[in-house]
Amino acid sequence: MNELDAALTIFAQEAEELLTDMENALLALETMPDDNETINSLFRAMHTIKGSSGLFGFNSIVSFTHEAESVLDKVRNGERAIDAELISVLLESKDHTSKLVEHCLTHNDEPLPDELTIASERLIKQLTGRQVTGMQPSDVDDANLQSEGGGEISVDDNWLISLDFQQDAFRNGMDPLSFIRYLKTLGEIKQILTVAPEMPAGEAMDPESCYLHFRIAFQSDASKQTIEAVFEFAADDCDIKILPPNAKIDEYLKLLDAQDESYVNRLGDMLVQVGALTQRDVARALQSQVEAAETEASGKPLGEILVEQQVVQQPLVEQALKKQAQTKQKLAAEANYIRVDATKLGQLINLVGELVISSAAMNLIVERHGMSDAGDVAASMNALVSSIRDTALELRMVQIGETFSRFRRVVRDVSKELNKDIELYISGGDTELDKTVVEKINDPLTHLIRNALDHGIESPEQRIAAGKPAQGSVQLNAFHQSGHIVIQIADDGAGLNSEKIVAKAIAGGLIKANHGLSQPEIHDLIFAAGLSTKEQATNLSGRGVGMDVVRKNIEALRGTVSIDSVEGQGTTISIELPLTLAIIDGFMVATDQERYIIPLSMVDECIEMDPSECDIDEVQHYINLRGQVLPYLRLGDYFHNRRNHTSKKRESIVVVRSGQDKAGFVVDELHGEHQTVIKPLGKVFEQLKGISGATVLGDGNVALILDVQGLIQAAIKDKGRAMPRPSSQRLQ
Amino acid sequence: MGVAIELKQQKKGVIHLAIRDEMTIYSVQEQKLQLSAYLKTAKEAQIDLGGVTEIDSAGVQLLMFLKREAVSQNIKLSLTQHSQAVVEVLELLNLSKHFGDPIVISADWKSS
Numbered sequence: 001m002n003e004l005d006a007a008l009t010i011f012a013q014e015a016e017e018l019l020t021d022m023e024n025a026l027l028a029l030e031t032m033p034d035d036n037e038t039i040n041s042l043f044r045a046m047h048t049i050k051g052s053s054g055l056f057g058f059n060s061i062v063s064f065t066h067e068a069e070s071v072l073d074k075v076r077n078g079e080r081a082i083d084a085e086l087i088s089v090l091l092e093s094k095d096h097t098s099k100l101v102e103h104c105l106t107h108n109d110e111p112l113p114d115e116l117t118i119a120s121e122r123l124i125k126q127l128t129g130r131q132v133t134g135m136q137p138s139d140v141d142d143a144n145l146q147s148e149g150g151g152e153i154s155v156d157d158n159w160l161i162s163l164d165f166q167q168d169a170f171r172n173g174m175d176p177l178s179f180i181r182y183l184k185t186l187g188e189i190k191q192i193l194t195v196a197p198e199m200p201a202g203e204a205m206d207p208e209s210c211y212l213h214f215r216i217a218f219q220s221d222a223s224k225q226t227i228e229a230v231f232e233f234a235a236d237d238c239d240i241k242i243l244p245p246n247a248k249i250d251e252y253l254k255l256l257d258a259q260d261e262s263y264v265n266r267l268g269d270m271l272v273q274v275g276a277l278t279q280r281d282v283a284r285a286l287q288s289q290v291e292a293a294e295t296e297a298s299g300k301p302l303g304e305i306l307v308e309q310q311v312v313q314q315p316l317v318e319q320a321l322k323k324q325a326q327t328k329q330k331l332a333a334e335a336n337y338i339r340v341d342a343t344k345l346g347q348l349i350n351l352v353g354e355l356v357i358s359s360a361a362m363n364l365i366v367e368r369h370g371m372s373d374a375g376d377v378a379a380s381m382n383a384l385v386s387s388i389r390d391t392a393l394e395l396r397m398v399q400i401g402e403t404f405s406r407f408r409r410v411v412r413d414v415s416k417e418l419n420k421d422i423e424l425y426i427s428g429g430d431t432e433l434d435k436t437v438v439e440k441i442n443d444p445l446t447h448l449i450r451n452a453l454d455h456g457i458e459s460p461e462q463r464i465a466a467g468k469p470a471q472g473s474v475q476l477n478a479f480h481q482s483g484h485i486v487i488q489i490a491d492d493g494a495g496l497n498s499e500k501i502v503a504k505a506i507a508g509g510l511i512k513a514n515h516g517l518s519q520p521e522i523h524d525l526i527f528a529a530g531l532s533t534k535e536q537a538t539n540l541s542g543r544g545v546g547m548d549v550v551r552k553n554i555e556a557l558r559g560t561v562s563i564d565s566v567e568g569q570g571t572t573i574s575i576e577l578p579l580t581l582a583i584i585d586g587f588m589v590a591t592d593q594e595r596y597i598i599p600l601s602m603v604d605e606c607i608e609m610d611p612s613e614c615d616i617d618e619v620q621h622y623i624n625l626r627g628q629v630l631p632y633l634r635l636g637d638y639f640h641n642r643r644n645h646t647s648k649k650r651e652s653i654v655v656v657r658s659g660q661d662k663a664g665f666v667v668d669e670l671h672g673e674h675q676t677v678i679k680p681l682g683k684v685f686e687q688l689k690g691i692s693g694a695t696v697l698g699d700g701n702v703a704l705i706l707d708v709q710g711l712i713q714a715a716i717k718d719k720g721r722a723m724p725r726p727s728s729q730r731l732q
Numbered sequence: 733m734g735v736a737i738e739l740k741q742q743k744k745g746v747i748h749l750a751i752r753d754e755m756t757i758y759s760v761q762e763q764k765l766q767l768s769a770y771l772k773t774a775k776e777a778q779i780d781l782g783g784v785t786e787i788d789s790a791g792v793q794l795l796m797f798l799k800r801e802a803v804s805q806n807i808k809l810s811l812t813q814h815s816q817a818v819v820e821v822l823e824l825l826n827l828s829k830h831f832g833d834p835i836v837i838s839a840d841w842k843s844s
Contacts, residue, residue: 207794207797
């Protein structure tokens with residue numbers, strides 16, 4: 001790859017990321033149209049694409065993005081309002097930009113195809129056409145701004161102090177006069193207004209209660225902190241507001257501008273740092289923010305509260321917010337990301353795997369030769385190796401949130417197309433899993449979501465008739481469960497119609513009329529290949545097309561998919577995937593001299609197989625574990641076809657769990673925890689049941705890693721049979 | 733404390749009072765009761781503040797109260813003979829205009 005190609009690849013990647021960000025930002029704006037940060041990120045996306053396209057001479061992109069950028073600049077400056085219509089046009093513009101980028105990357109020598117040119121022109125017209133009518137008055141009421149700072153006695157270079165004493169002030173030993181006298185020592189009282197607006201008339205007036213309020217214009221070079229300190233003792237009995245002089249604003253603005261940009265400060269902290277606010281002001285504003293949040297649904301931003309409480313002027317808050325945004329932006333730009341070739345990462349993880357194995361070998365030798373002084377060194381190296389292992393694996397972990405949020409667009413577009421009102425809810429977006437898995441799960445997820453939108457959720461009329469809200473909802477959720485990640489797609493639609501599925505399955509020859517299937521088994525039928533042809537899907541109220549493909553894809557990732565549906569209430573599809581870590585914490589057991597690894601996360605407990613304590617049914621293959629039926633499997637029997645048990649031998653049961661299912665594996669020896677590097681088995685062993693991989697032990701021997709889920713199923717099946725199956729079927 | 737308020741003169745609804753005590757949180761309760769009672773009987777009232785040796789915020793507040801009560805009851809209230817303590821506080825709080833009474837400053841009080 002020459003330099004230009006490398007640069008183009010980076011351009012392509014960057015453009016794609018920016019456009020994805022842009023789409024997310026636009027969709028976010030639909031719910032929060034006033035979010036400045038989001039609008040800024042939109043602008044930046046267009047601006048950056050324009051800039052880098054210019055570098056490569058992609059003029060068609062430059063001229064188009066320039067228009068979009070100008071419109072966004074207007075939005076950013078408050079000259080143009082952003083509404084649903086503009087968002088739609090911008091979404092289209094985003095798609096169009098993506099097409100332009102693709103064209104420039106692949107056929108840059110050729111002129112722009114007509115359809116792209118026409119689309120460019122149309123979009124530019126839509127983007128700029130409403131410019132005149134869409135203008136909003138940009139000059140915010142100046143008079144208003146000033147009066148906020150002023151009150152009745154606004155004098156430019158004076159502090160404005162307002163003291164509203166509470167009724168108990170006298171009784172608590174306060175004499176407002178003394179504070180005012182003290183204040184005089186710090187500067188000059190230019191004007192003072194003494195009022196008692198709340199003083200009752202006649203008998204109701206209690207001369208020992210304080211009704212006095214003061215408004216003071218005060219000229220002084222003292223800092224806000226110093227002035228506030230004058231009233232420190234009165235703070236509990238007096239509502240104090242100190243507004244800095246307008247003349248000081250310039251100074252504060254300069255200070256704000258010069259603030260450290262190496263980290264993002266909170267608004268309050270910034271204003272305290274420059275001296276425009278004191279800690280007490282901030283604490284009080286925060287307090288009223290909390291109180292407001294309790295009574296009202298939406299809390300006001302801190303800046304607004306500060307201005308309302310008249311402790312700081314509007315321009316200062318604005319400047320601080322601007323500074324904050326700038327800092328954030330700068331930090332985001334500086335965020336330390338570095339692109340790494342995935343194969344290099346793979347290599348590193350392999351090497352770490354080898355390191356884990358050789359560290360195990362070293363431990364073995366240290367133990368074998370009883371070198372106690374080397375033991376400490378080995379132990380600390382072990383700890384290091386496992387943290388290297390964890391860090392290396394984390395490199396490949398990504399949050400699933402980004403994948404999830406792409407579906408916002410899908411849901412938006414499909415629901416428009418289908419004339420349905422559907423909202424997508426996302427949770428657990430911060431759940432991490434291996435990047436390769438994330439990439440491969442995208443297609444099945446798209447399929448399932450489309451199905452939920454198309455077949456699952458009814459039209460608004462049908463929903464209202466069924467007594468549901470007109471807006472349907474689809475929920476995407478991800479969470480970790482016993483070493484697996486579970487992704488759920490839940491809708492509140494019509495659910496699966498069992499009768500129709502059964503009818504179709506019988507017609508398709510999948511089951512017999514007297515099938516005797518349970519409800520979950522019937523739902524499971526939609527994954528069958530025979531039910532997935534097109535004409536059946538249109539008749540079927542539930543899901544149809546390609547569900548067998550979905551299942552195949554998920555199983556290829558060593559995952560499982562299950563369905564849970566209640567007719568009329570909705571359907572939830574759960575996908576359970578392994579984290580596909582190359583290295584896992586394992587639990588080593590042995591039976592018949594063979595060692596096996598069980599993923600530690602799936603081990604519940606280990607108990608002794610003692611006939612006197614647990615109720616063992618040797619024929620049905622289950623034990624009574626504290627009142628629960630626990631099917632069990634003798635690993636020796638399963639893998640070695642061992643028939644005659646020498647029951648004198650001491651045996652243990654390892655209780656394992658996968659999802660809701662539990663089973664016990666009967667083994668001869670427990671070896672305990674063991675860091676396990678998964679080595680995939682070759683093609684030859686792909687069909688081997690009950691084994692998911694192998695690992696090399698420290699002494700060079702190989703141990704098999706158990707496919708716990710498969711074995712649990714085998715144990716459950718075994719339980720139902722009186723006679724063990726012939727061995728030929730077990731080791732296929 | 734004895735007689736905090738001295739009734740100097742009372743005729744035809746015109747009343748002359750003199751406050752011969754401090755006007756502080758310790759005395760305002762009593763002073764308010766007495767002054768309010770006197771005000772009820774008067775059309776015009778004059779309060780001599782010459783004897784007020786000390787005045788605090790509660791005292792100022794009481795004066796503000798009296799003024800307001802008087803205005804609401806259509807009584808012509810004037811404060812006279814402001815003592816040094818009173819003048820100092822009224823100036824500090826910029827209240828002289830509020831009461832609108834001529835303040836006579838004796839030639840020697842600043843130096844005292």
